[in-house]
Amino acid sequence: MPLFDITRYAQAAESIIDAGRFLYGRGWSPATSSNYSARIDAGHIAITVSGRHKGELGAGDVMVVDLSGQAVQSQCRSSAETRLHTVLYELFPDVGAVLHTHSVNATVLSRILPPQQSLQLQGYELQKAFPGHDTHEDTLVVPVFDNTQDIPQLAEQTKQWFRDHPDQPGYLIRGHGLYTWGRTMADCLRHVEAFEFLFECELATMRLRP
């Protein structure tokens, strides 16, 4: 396997560190939860080391893995959920960043939905924050996968679902949080913000119309 470009690694790591400061500050990555990645090239991504404080990421907290999830030039251990990231980079060549966050609203919403039921969002102007969604009249579908400690199996499930639904921009894991992605880290952060906004709207509405 060819070596990766060090400058691209450094830039990917910097985008992850900055994203962490923002996401932790918003309360969406508490207590060392969450993991983030950014693409270096066709075969490598930068990804957070397991168990680090997401608001205080530093140079030593981002490592490199290949698309099979193996550490490259590193003794560190990447997140147990690394494979959930790499399947998305495999599936979508134009994806440049993947963020997994862990907010109260994503957690509560994913637990309150009946089993097998996806979250369907309709009539929100903010749906237009996602590429290919040009009107509030579209329906945004957010599948909810059951939580498991068997990550390879969950990775397969998500890979299959998004192969069939390439226009949908994210998913929830029950009691666990959100995965979303984008061409750039800025796009991906916009998607997190938009999802969190929509989750909060949905929960606020459910409280008024139980």
Next chain:
Amino acid sequence: MPLFDITRYAQAAESIIDAGRFLYGRGWSPATSSNYSARIDAGHIAITVSGRHKGELGAGDVMVVDLSGQAVQSQCRSSAETRLHTVLYELFPDVGAVLHTHSVNATVLSRILPPQQSLQLQGYELQKAFPGHDTHEDTLVVPVFDNTQDIPQLAEQTKQWFRDHPDQPGYLIRGHGLYTWGRTMADCLRHVEAFEFLFECELATMRLRP
């Protein structure tokens, strides 16, 4: 058409950039939503370029349009909702700033209200934040327009409604957010704050008296 004064443009742009930092920081302009404008003179306004991050606006993110919404001395594209701003500057010669924000509370409240029903606010001391509203015993009427991607038509609707109700200081678009205005940007920001306060109060009350 006469040229506009550059210093007035620069000041208008600065007031918009500062407003963006504040409004994004409060969570009222997430995910590149919202658009803001400030009057330069009788025929020109400064307005945000389409699709920019509202908490990180810079010199290149504010452009000039005339009151028909056409870009002036610029290759940029202004917000798709530019016409919603310009009708207000046409209608009210003393309006100096218009802010469109996109909060969770404005979104939820505008979706929960029955069709054709405006939001009516009464008994709040904070109603006095709006000019011409001198007592909590007044009624503040906030019309809710249906969301649409046909902006010229919505612009006409709002123009007509506010021609008939010049003392009312803002409106909602369903699932989309708030429009409000003021003589100065400071006045306009006070109106956003007051509306957001009142929306939060209304929703909190509805949760207690469903």
Next chain:
Amino acid sequence: MPLFDITRYAQAAESIIDAGRFLYGRGWSPATSSNYSARIDAGHIAITVSGRHKGELGAGDVMVVDLSGQAVQSQCRSSAETRLHTVLYELFPDVGAVLHTHSVNATVLSRILPPQQSLQLQGYELQKAFPGHDTHEDTLVVPVFDNTQDIPQLAEQTKQWFRDHPDQPGYLIRGHGLYTWGRTMADCLRHVEAFEFLFECELATMRLRP
């Protein structure tokens, strides 16, 4: 009437400016609402000028009034609610600061309580934040006065109630907000924090046990 000491005025004004930055930052004084005062001596208080942005108070935004509410050495107009402050300084010689805040929770709670019913707080450890309240088993009584634009009359009502209940540390005005006081500005800010905490607890509990 003897002149007041200028250094004491400057220190009182500084404590008010700092309090404003804190209280506005917490969202408890939005949209130029609220007013704050601090005692200079037996006959004078420093108090906010009417209608100023409470998060951006400066040297020109705090004036001096005597205990009848008349401006001293100033052309500014103090808050319309000045008399609500001065009756407390008259009544309690050891009061050094009075804060009136205007939070969503105080507003909603004061509107939801039935007419003539005070808010009664019991079983909260944080009741001990108020002097003379040494156990969570005490009952804290917070009277709720109807809002009015007739401030002298409301001032008399509050004066009478607190003459009879000198151990109670604050009151609500319906749809309007909180008044509380303390020996020092630090004490008074602690009381605001404690009240806001308790209001939030009460509302959260009501949402669970409607």
Next chain:
Amino acid sequence: MPLFDITRYAQAAESIIDAGRFLYGRGWSPATSSNYSARIDAGHIAITVSGRHKGELGAGDVMVVDLSGQAVQSQCRSSAETRLHTVLYELFPDVGAVLHTHSVNATVLSRILPPQQSLQLQGYELQKAFPGHDTHEDTLVVPVFDNTQDIPQLAEQTKQWFRDHPDQPGYLIRGHGLYTWGRTMADCLRHVEAFEFLFECELATMRLRP
């Protein structure tokens, strides 16, 4: 009793001061509530002086006590709840920090639970923030003790409960707040964050499924 090492005291105090700034900033230690401690050695801990503002702790606000709770080399008075800290250091030799916080959510949740009922958390990925909890399928048990001003008696109760349940990482006092601990201050802060996240999830869920 041997003297304690001054450098270890200074480091423990620094970790407490930093923790206070963080916890107060999150709203979890309002109005001079809460108390924090960190171990110096087998026989001494650093602990906050009674009644101080937790967001503004300075060098004079942290003192030393031995494990019986007696002040060492100090005229200050430690928190009335000191004994709740020292029993944990006695019981668990590897505990390096204990934090007692006082959030709205902990207060409301502890009051809403029926007497004698502990809080049981299950199905949350974030349970893995606690050592020895490796899957969301575990059950986290958080006992709720009745509030009392008789601290020695409550200290005994907690000591007994945790002697029997050494794997459980915290407890609630009704209407009063959370106690949690960890090997290091960073671990302990992670536990506070995780508990606060879980409390917020539980309350949000109860509001949807009353």
